[in-house]
Amino acid sequence: PVGFIEAGLDANATKPFPRSCYQKILVASKIKNLPGLTPEQTDLAMMIAMESIEAVCGVNFIRDDSRFNEANIRVTLADLKRGTLGLAALSMGDCAFPHTLKMDGSSRRWTMEFAIAVFCHELLHNLGLWHTSTRGQLMFPSTNGSPQSPQGEDIARLVILYGESIRKPKAPEAPNPATEYSMKVPGGTMLFRPDVNKPPRPGGGTIWNV
Numbered sequence: 001p002v003g004f005i006e007a008g009l010d011a012n013a014t015k016p017f018p019r020s021c022y023q024k025i026l027v028a029s030k031i032k033n034l035p036g037l038t039p040e041q042t043d044l045a046m047m048i049a050m051e052s053i054e055a056v057c058g059v060n061f062i063r064d065d066s067r068f069n070e071a072n073i074r075v076t077l078a079d080l081k082r083g084t085l086g087l088a089a090l091s092m093g094d095c096a097f098p099h100t101l102k103m104d105g106s107s108r109r110w111t112m113e114f115a116i117a118v119f120c121h122e123l124l125h126n127l128g129l130w131h132t133s134t135r136g137q138l139m140f141p142s143t144n145g146s147p148q149s150p151q152g153e154d155i156a157r158l159v160i161l162y163g164e165s166i167r168k169p170k171a172p173e174a175p176n177p178a179t180e181y182s183m184k185v186p187g188g189t190m191l192f193r194p195d196v197n198k199p200p201r202p203g204g205g206t207i208w209n210v
Contacts, residue, residue, distance in 0.1 A: 086122040
């Protein structure tokens with residue numbers, strides 16, 4: 001299916017996060033699960049999206065659902081219309097004002113691939129990126145064959161805004177399909193697995209190793 005991803009952007013409200021806070025962007029979600037996905041899958045999809053962005057630029061996300069009212073990016077479920085899968089809105093580039101990210105909670109049944117792609121696309125809107133007319137890029141405004149992580153043009157735009165990433169993808173590992181998820185990113189493969197040595201995430205959810 002083809003879905004469209006829109007950004008609710010005001011012409012005067014497209015500044016990226018300022019340098020003072022983009023290395024500790026607090027993200028909180030009120031989404032228990034997307035239709036068709038379990039809470040664990042929904043949580044993992046959001047984490048993969050955040051990790052794929054951190055892997056290619058100088059942004060660092062902090063996920064804590066218990067701090068929703070003070071989060072820089074606040075994620076909720078909404079009944080979006082006209083086939084829209086996700087909707088992002090930016091503040092004025094001030095960490096004190098929240099950015100919002102809404103995912104469609106209508107009767108559509110999500111897949112992991114769609115969820116990762118849309119979470120990542122909308123987070124890039126929250127970071128200040130507009131749509132592109134270049135097909136094959138994450139910021140192209142359609143999910144028909146959309147990648148799940150930032151691509152060449154997306155990465156170049158992120159690096160201009162936030163600098164190079166200090167993180168390096170780990171060497172490829174074979175995932176256990178029952179409990180783990182792997183994803184190709186520029187420069188390597190990331191493997192996600194539950195971290196049994198850490199307590200549950202504040203506010204609910206699973207802590208994952210990368």
